Amino acid sequence: MDRNILFVGLGGMLGSMARYLVAYLFARASVGGFPYGTFAVNVAGCFAVGVIFGLSNRFEWLTPEWRFFLATGFCGGFTTFSSFAYENLMLFENRDYG
DSSP states (O other): OOHHHHHHHHHHHHHHHHHHHHHHHHHHHOOSSOOHHHHHHHHHHHHHHHHHHHHHHHHOOSOHHHHIIIIIIIIHHHSOHHHHHHHHHHHHHTTOOO
């Protein structure tokens, strides 16, 4: 089995768990219907992917395995387009346009 699959899988599992925890904490702390947790994880995850690839390409700090683990796996599991799309649909159905 290709080791990269394991790196991506492990990173994705940890990223998904982190996304759930962040969304849960934001849901407990926020008021209103806006999905702040999903917004926060998507912004943070996109920023992290940029930092990971930028620094690893410029300074060669990370091996390809670590890039697979962090960028593709963790950040891929951490960020989510499907939750973003679903929560936007719920906002529109509830006529919460603001």
